[in-house]
Amino acid sequence: MPKAKRGYSSKVPMHCIITAILYKLKTGIQWRLLPIKDFFSAHEYSWNSVYHHYQKWSKAGVWEQI
Numbered sequence: 001m002p003k004a005k006r007g008y009s010s011k012v013p014m015h016c017i018i019t020a021i022l023y024k025l026k027t028g029i030q031w032r033l034l035p036i037k038d039f040f041s042a043h044e045y046s047w048n049s050v051y052h053h054y055q056k057w058s059k060a061g062v063w064e065q066i
Contacts, residue, residue, distance in 0.1 A: 012049075017049075020036070023039070031047045031051045034047045036050075
């Protein structure tokens with residue numbers, strides 16, 4: 001996973017973000033319909049934040065490396 005350019009670290013554990021992305025890819029559900037509370041119960045997070053990580057990692061070629 002590429003590091004953030006500005007030194008920003010996510011408040012949410014990375015495995016939660018990856019789990020949400022894999023759930024979306026497996027089920028084909030729309031981004032807006034992700035069951036966010038199932039993945040991020042202790043944190044305020046949105047589908048848009050999950051999508052942002054997915055897009056960032058896609059542009060960096062992370063998914064092809066996996």
